[in-house]
Amino acid sequence: MSISQYIFWFLSFVALISALMVVFSKSPVYSVLSLIMTFFAIAGHYLLLSAQFLAAVHIIVYAGAIMVLFLYVIMMLNLNKEAEPHKKPYIQIISFVAIGLLMVTLIGTLKEAEAIAPSNIANNVGGIGTVEQLGKVLFNQFLLPFEISSILFLSAMVGAVYLSKKNLQ
Amino acid sequence: MQDVQVLISGIPLNNYIYICAALFGIGALGVMIRRNAIVLFMCIELMLNAVNLLLVAFSSYLGDNSGQVFVFFIMAVAAAEVAVGLAILIMVYRNAQTSDTEVLNQLKW
Structure with a gap:
């Protein structure tokens, strides 16, 4: 290893x-x-x-x-x-079973992806993930979503301040 | 830059899929079996992080930058979500004096 x-x-x-x-x-x-x-x-x-x-x-x-x-x-x-009181035992049992089924489904769905990935791993020589590469993509291809996310932050800030005020009228 | 190939060459992509599915499952389990609303928020963060990790793994294995940009946006949304969610939680706590989700059942059929 x-x-x-x-x-x-x-x-x-x-x-x-x-x-x-x-x-x-x-x-x-x-x-x-x-x-x-x-x-x-x-x-x-x-x-x-x-x-x-x-x-x-x-x-x-x-x-x-x-x-x-x-x-x-x-x-x-x-x-x-x-x-903290616990939930009812039958709800916990149902949760464990449901999560087990969910994980089986997720793994079964996603594990086919390995058939695609290793063939393309040779392309990975451009140094992706560096600030330079991500910045180029972020400010060219994804410029509009980037600017829209600033509006999201502004509205989240206003919402958080408004919600935590004492008297909501 | 050969680092990526050298670093992840020994690790099959399936390992990342197993780890991320397990992390997502643990987060979802927490949402189902816990009653404290603030722990529920943390479990939602766990699920978001599992998805982020899988996106980064796919992006690195495919040699495509877009996946990492998606993760960047998911982090932005997660930060906004936590700010608003905790404000709502504080307001609920101020009105109901509890953060137990079993007590806050007025919207339950």
Whole structure:
């Protein structure tokens, strides 16, 4: 096994274990901390796939902004209660079965993609995923969606400020 | 730049598909079995990240930049979604004094 395979399995292990801890830990603060660990593992995956720009943006946006927001809301609302009641057992059983079926469906649908990918891997010599390459694509081919996403941010900001006002009339 | 080929040559694309399906499944499981609304949000983030990772993997294996641009836009939408969602959650908590999704059932048939 090569070094990149060891890194791949290590990062996948960390990501899956901490994702399970997000779901099954009792206190929301532990969920947030596990989620940060998952995000760092996924950023490592991005680096392994040589998507440096996305790895940096992922760390900044998720670990920097979104997680701070989550922690801030948990502490502001004082939601850190240990005794969260569980759902009914039959709902949990149904959920596990449904998720198993969902994963089987996803894998069965997507695993045909490998037949296409390795034949094209030789094309991958332009250094995709660097800031330079992504910037060229983003500001030529995807310029309109990029500008529209700024309007999305503006409306999200206005919406968030409006929703968190004291008296909504 | 040969890095991509060298780095991922030993890893079949199917491995990424298994990992991402598992991450997505864990996120969906959390949405189904947890009752705390803020944990539900985190599980939605997990599902979004599983999709992002698979898009980046496909983009790297195909040598196409577009997949990574899609991931960039998904991150933008996720950030906006979390800001608005947490504002809604704060408002709900202020009115109902709880974040338990079983208590907030007025829209349930």
